[in-house]
Every structure is written in structure tokens, then in C-alpha cells.
Amino acid sequence: MFIIVFTIYENYSKCCSSLLTIFSLTINRKLTNRSMQGSSSSKKCPICHPDDQHEMGGTICCCCRSDAEEQEQLTSVILSREPPPQEQCRGTLLVFINPHSGKGKSLETFAHTVGPKLDRSLIRYEVVVTTGPNHARNVLMTKTDLGKFNGVLILSGDGLVFEALNGILCRDDAFRIFPTLPIGIVPSGSGNGLLCSVLSKYGTKMNEKSVMDRALEIATSPNAKAETVALYSVKTDSQTYAAFLSIGWGLMADIDIESEKWRKSLGHHRFTAMGFIRSCNLRSYKGRLTYRLYKPKGFKPASNPFNIYEKTTQQRIDESKENEGDTLDSKFKTWTLHDSDTDTISSEDEEIVIEDDFINMYAVTLSHIAADGPFAPSAKLEDNRIHLSYILWKDIGTRVDIAKYLLAIEHETHLDLPFVKRVEVSSMKLEVLSDGSFVVLDGEVVETKTIEVSSTRNNICVFSSTA
Numbered sequence: 213m214f215i216i217v218f219t220i221y222e223n224y225s226k227c228c229s230s231l232l233t234i235f236s237l238t239i240n241r242k243l244t245n246r247s248m249q250g251s252s253s254s255k256k257c258p259i260c261h262p263d264d265q266h267e268m269g270g271t272i273c274c275c276c277r278s279d280a281e282e283q284e285q286l287t288s289v290i291l292s293r294e295p296p297p298q299e300q301c302r303g304t305l306l307v308f309i310n311p312h313s314g315k316g317k318s319l320e321t322f323a324h325t326v327g328p329k330l331d332r333s334l335i336r337y338e339v340v341v342t343t344g345p346n347h348a349r350n351v352l353m354t355k356t357d358l359g360k361f362n363g364v365l366i367l368s369g370d371g372l373v374f375e376a377l378n379g380i381l382c383r384d385d386a387f388r389i390f391p392t393l394p395i396g397i398v399p400s401g402s403g404n405g406l407l408c409s410v411l412s413k414y415g416t417k418m419n420e421k422s423v424m425d426r427a428l429e430i431a432t433s434p435n436a437k438a439e440t441v442a443l444y445s446v447k448t449d450s451q452t453y454a455a456f457l458s459i460g461w462g463l464m465a466d467i468d469i470e471s472e473k474w475r476k477s478l479g480h481h482r483f484t485a486m487g488f489i490r491s492c493n494l495r496s497y498k499g500r501l502t503y504r505l506y507k508p509k510g511f512k513p514a515s516n517p518f519n520i521y522e523k524t525t526q527q528r529i530d531e532s533k534e535n536e537g538d539t540l541d542s543k544f545k546t547w548t549l550h551d552s553d554t555d556t557i558s559s560e561d562e563e564i565v566i567e568d569d570f571i572n573m574y575a576v577t578l579s580h581i582a583a584d585g586p587f588a589p590s591a592k593l594e595d596n597r598i599h600l601s602y603i604l605w606k607d608i609g610t611r612v613d614i615a616k617y618l619l620a621i622e623h624e625t626h627l628d629l630p631f632v633k634r635v636e637v638s639s640m641k642l643e644v645l646s647d648g649s650f651v652v653l654d655g656e657v658v659e660t661k662t663i664e665v666s667s668t669r670n671n672i673c674v675f676s677s678t679a
């Protein structure tokens with residue numbers, strides 16, 4: 213009884229705080245609009261004041277301007293900035309801005325904060341404002357001068373990072389580019405697990421402001437460093453992907469995807485609100501999960517931090533070629549799987565198969581999936597093991613257990629609950645045997661009935677600290 217009351221109370225208070233957030237955002241926007249209206253022109257806006265249309269020359273105020281117009285204006289501010297002189301500049305970034313990510317503030321963040329800071333740091337940039345899904349992917353897939361950049365900066369969430377990496381994966385030089393082209397993130401999306409995992413390693417507090425402040429500092433610093441983050445090979449019914457964060461199916465995947473409609477209004481509170489609804493309306497799904505337990509097999513992953521502006525990507529590629537010699541070139545043509553086919557399979561390496569009714573299956577490769585507590589506290593950036601956890605229908609008592617599980621995630625105690633099974637694996641395969649849920653890879657829905665994930669010895673590099 214206590215738990216029910218407590219659960220309702222906690223969720224109720226969180227819902228209230230979310231409603232307050234919406235309320236304050238609305239008020240804030242109205243106040244901002246009003247103050248801008250007042251200051252912009254003494255003549256009245258012809259849309260706000262249709263009766264005064266006889267008054268010629270009034271400019272349309274910002275609350276009447278469509279989002280598209282606002283975006284166009286911010287884009288032209290960004291594109292018209294004078295770059296620092298080539299001879300003084302420390303390096304160049306390729307920047308992707310998704311104007312619709314999260315609360316839709318990324319253009320504003322770049323125009324007013326990131327751009328001016330990069331200018332002061334003498335860092336040049338080439339900006340791509342993404343016009344829709346696959347824009348960033350196509351640019352990275354086909355760009356012939358990627359080698360001239362010191363890094364890629366992304367103003368969006370994990371979704372655009374995933375898309376960018378999979379654009380690179382389509383290139384012939386993908387496995388040369390991954391470890392030499394650092395990815396920086398300014399958190400503008402609603403899910404920023406990669407950034408939070410990186411920042412938490414250096415003790416940044418996991419709240420929206422601290423994460424944003426630190427991310428801005430690193431993204432615009434001439435002393436920024438990048439370090440290794442493990443990359444995973446994923447095969448679905450029809451495609452191969454590169455992934456860095458998570459594979460979900462069942463409860464948590466549903467919460468993530470079904471709450472997307474509240475992305476703009478609730479921000480990250482959308483997970484709490486949908487979690488509450490879904491634990492009241494619990495569903496289970498039939499599936500077959502096959503995995504192999506992780507063994508280090510002599511692999512010792514390292515962080516390998518380096519200064520981003522000391523060399524361009526091409527210089528880093530050339531340097532690694534010199535150090536390795538041409539004989540190893542084939543290693544950079546495709547994935548280097550952790551469990552190679554040539555390994556002798558011992559009895560401990562055997563695959564374990566579970567066919568059952570699942571409530572949740574969630575596997576992560578990094579510590580954080582969002583800016584709250586870590587989902588897998590023992591996960592390390594460079595380490596290539598997959599932290600798999602799942603809940604079977606037969607193992608839970610009542611649906612209160614699920615509410616307890618969702619609340620426990622915030623307090624980092626979810627993995628200690630008796631009905632949560634967890635294992636560290638080097639490969640896993642999920643076969644979906646009933647409809648109704650989503651298969652979600654790094655926060656993005658993938659249309660498939662089978663998904664196979666393998667640890668690899670490949671890595672990307674991510675902006676992580678300042679010297």
C-alpha cells in the first residue's frame with residue numbers, strides 16, 4: 213500500500229513539475245514576444261493589429277512570424293558571419309544543426325552562443341542546417357574533403373549522431389574516419405546519452421544547465437580534447453548499422469517512442485509522464501533473446517585522448533598509416549569483431565537462448581542514456597562490452613514492480629531489483645515474435661523483426677574535455 217501511495221505521489225509531483233515547466237515556457241514566450249513587439253517598432257504589426265492596417269510601414273512582429281521565417285533569419289545570421297582569417301585560425305569544424313531537435317532552440321544556440329565563441333577561439337566552421345532526416349547522412353557519405361576538418365559538431369540529440377555515424381559507415385574510408393574525426397555535441401535534442409556518458413566521466417553534474425554549460429565550453433575551446441568511445445556493429449533484417457548507445461525493445465523503447473509527441477512541451481520529463489502511463493497499462497511481448505557472455509580475450513581498450521586542433525583528420529589518418537605500415541590496411545576496410553570467427557569456442561562461449569514473454573529488454577554500451585542517473589554505472593566509454601538487462605513477465609509480482617523499476621532508474625538501484633536479469637555480453641540477437649513494440653537502436657526506431665548486435669574493436673572519438 214505504501215509503495216502504491218509513494219509511486220502515485222512521486223509521479224504526481226513529477227507531472228506537476230512538468231506542467232509547471234510548460235506553463236513557465238508559455239508565459240516566458242509570451243513575455244519575450246511582448247517585449248520584442250514593444251521595442252521593435254513604434255508602428256504596429258499589421259497582423260496583430262489588422263484594424264490599424266491603414267498605418268503603413270509596420271513590420272511583422274516576432275510572435276506573428278512563422279517558425280520558418282525565424283529559422284531563415286537565424287540561418288542567414290549564422291551563414292553571414294565573417295570567419296577568422298585563415299592564417300590565424302586554429303582549425304575548422306563541420307557543424308550540423310537540426311533546427312527541429314528538442315525544443316527547437318539549436319539555431320538560436322548556434323547564432324547567439326556557439327558561433328560567437330568559436331569566432332573568439334579562432335575556429336572556423338562550415339555549417340549545414342539539416343532540412344530533414346538523412347540530410348546529415350548524405351553529406352557525410354559523399355563529402356570529399358572531410359580530411360580538412362578537425363572535428364564535426366552536432367547541435368541535436370543522439371539521433372543525429374547516429375545518423376552521422378551511419379553516413380560515415382557508407383564510405384570506403386569509414387574505419388579510417390571513425391577514430392580520427394572527433395564528434396562534438398551541443399545538447400539540443402531530448403536524448404543526449406553519449407554526451408552525458410562522456411561528461412559524467414569528468415564529474416559534470418547531471419542536470420540540464422551543467423551539461424549544457426560544460427558542452428558549450430568543450431565544443432568551443434581551442435584546447436578541446438577527444439577520446440575513444442567503443443562502436444558496435446548491428447545487423448537487422450535489411451541493413452547494417454554502426455551504434456554507440458543502446459538497443460531497446462518493450463517497455464522502455466515504447467516509453468521513448470510513444471512520448472515523442474511531448475518532446476517540445478515536456479523535454480526530458482516526457483519519459484516520466486509516459487513511464488507512469490505505461491506502468492499502469494503494462495504490456496508483454498513474445499521474443500527470443502540469444503547472447504554470448506563477454507570475455508576480454510586479451511583486448512585492453514584505452515581512452516587515447518588527443519588534442520583536436522593539433523592536427524586535421526587527414527593528418528591523423530596519414531600519421532596512423534605511417535605508424536601501422538600498409539600491411540595492416542585491410543584492418544581498416546571493415547569491422548574488427550570482438551569475437552572473431554577464428555576463436556576456438558569453449559563451452560563458456562556457448563550461446564544462451566531465452567524464449568519467453570518479455571516486459572522489457574534494454575542493452576546499453578555507455579553509462580548514461582539521459583541526463584539523470586547512470587543506467588549502467590559500470591560501463592566505460594572505451595570498453596566494448598554490452599550491458600544487457602531484461603525483465604520477464606513471469607518474474608514480476610504486480611505492475612507496481614514496474615513502477616518501482618522505473619523510479620529506481622533515477623536512484624541507480626534498478627539493476628538490483630530481483631526480477632531484473634542482467635549480463636555483460638559480447639553479442640546478442642533479439643528475434644521479435646509478437647507485434648506491438650518498437651525496436652529502438654540508439655534512440656531511433658528500426659523496422660525489423662531481428663536485430664543482432666556485436667562488440668567490435670572499432671571506435672569513434674568524441675569531444676570530452678579541455679586541456
Ligand SMILES: Nc1ncnc2c1ncn2[C@@H]1O[C@H](COP(=O)(O)OP(=O)(O)OP(=O)(O)O)[C@@H](O)[C@H]1O
Binds near residue numbers: 310347400401472
Ligand atoms: N530539419 C529536420 N526536420 C526534421 N527532422 C530532422 C531534421 N534534421 C534532422 N532530422 C532528424 O531528426 C532526428 C533528430 O533526432 P535527435 O535525437 O538528434 O533529436 P531529438 O530532438 O532529441 O529527437 P528524439 O527526441 O527523436 O531523439 C534525426 O533522426 C534526424 O534525421
